[in-house]
Amino acid sequence: MMNQATEGMRVIRVGTRQSALALTQTGQVIEQLKELSERHGLPYTFETVKIVTKGDRILDVTLSKVGGKGLFVKEIEQALLDGEIDLAVHSMKDMPYELPEGLMNGSVPKRVDPRDVLITADGGGFDALPNGAKVGTSSLRRASQLKNRRPDIEIVSIRGNIDSRLKKLETEQFDAIVLAAAGMTRMGWENRISSPLPVDICVPAVGQGALGIECREADSDVRYLLSLLNDPISELAVRAERSFLGALNGGCQIPIGAHATVAIPEGASNLEGALIELVGIVGSPDGEILLKEIGKGTDPEALGLSVAAALRANGADQILSQVRG
Structure with missing residues (x-):
């Protein structure tokens, strides 16, 4: 659905949680999108829409006890599906592996320090x-x-x-x-x-340090705009980490972590031949058991699956099933 304001400008409504951090990072994304719109001659203006999520409402219970995936995104995704907003800015680590039908991750802007x-x-x-x-x-x-x-x-x-x-x-x-x-x-x-x-002491959450900009698959205008914001190296690393997440059926309330780095061959003009290194961990909440695996590969999804499979072979499923109860 396209909203038209005066002078033919489309108002793109940007959904976000209303914490100070969420509003700050959403504001930073909007500034980048404004600049890209002006540079490419796109007729867009932007409006922030604040949305309260289940994770924001429940503050007196540990996240692992609240249960469920998408504690900080479900209400925002529903607003996207209902056409109340046109895109959403998430912390990537809050995003479940599986997105609702009709929605997609339209952009991974340049990642900041994931540690x-x-x-x-x-x-x-x-x-x-x-x-x-x-x-x-x-x-x-x-x-x-x-x-x-x-x-x-x-x-x-x-x-x-x-x-x-x-x-x-x-x-x-x-x-x-x-x-x-x-x-x-x-x-x-x-x-x-x-x-x-350091990562050798504490492997970050999947997608930590990255943002995920979610939109409707059918909204070609917004998809094109978000493609201009995408950072290919950050996207490649996040895809490996999220493949690992999906293979272990994990979420931000489960004791798993993953961190991918991307090495570009010298003289390469694009990501062809880029080598991804992925470290993944699964641990018991008391710290008595900590399983860690490191893998390398050029296909991010296959790499995530292989590192997850190696952890499974060492007993990761038993740890995760105990945590999930």
Whole structure:
């Protein structure tokens, strides 16, 4: 459905969660789309539509106990299907592997730092945390890996937006909290980061650091506009990670992580022959078991499947079935 405003301009309605981070990253995407529209002579203006999701409403329960996939996207996807919005800006790590019929991921803009970061009360790093340190995170993936590395630390669930979690670091006497580098960067709060967590300590969530711009498959105008925003290298890495996610039937509430990097052959003018390296993990929430596999390949979907299969062969399904209950 095409909305027409005065002077023949189409108003493209952009759906988003209404947290400070979601609105900030949506605003950044809209600015890029405005620039692309002007550069290519496309008659578009943009309007932000705020939508409350189930994950935003339930703040007093750990995400893993809420259950279900798409806690932060379902209501937004319904608005897309109903024609109330024309595209949606998601944090890619919130997007389930399977999208509703009629919707597609129209763009993966250039990815920012995918790592997790530590924000500590004293500014020190992970290894400098005191024995028995109280560390705040609502993520089973983070809890599993950090407990595996440091069995002495106490993991305490912490929910809420980035700014509220940063306040809880002080008000609830946490020694540290763990957040995504991407969120801190997009909010302009890099100075609050005590230290990044290397991937060999904490493999990020699938798609972390990337955005997913979702649209209707039938909306050719929006699909073309979003194609101009797409970053091919980021898309390739995310496709490998999401293939891994789909193979394990995972979501952001399950203790799995994946991180892909892309190496372009010297002198190549495009992505032909690009080599993808994918590390995938599955861990028990208490950190006692942490399975890790690394694979390389040129086909992102096949690579995701192969790394997932290797983890399955080592017992990943048993761990995940216990978590799902």
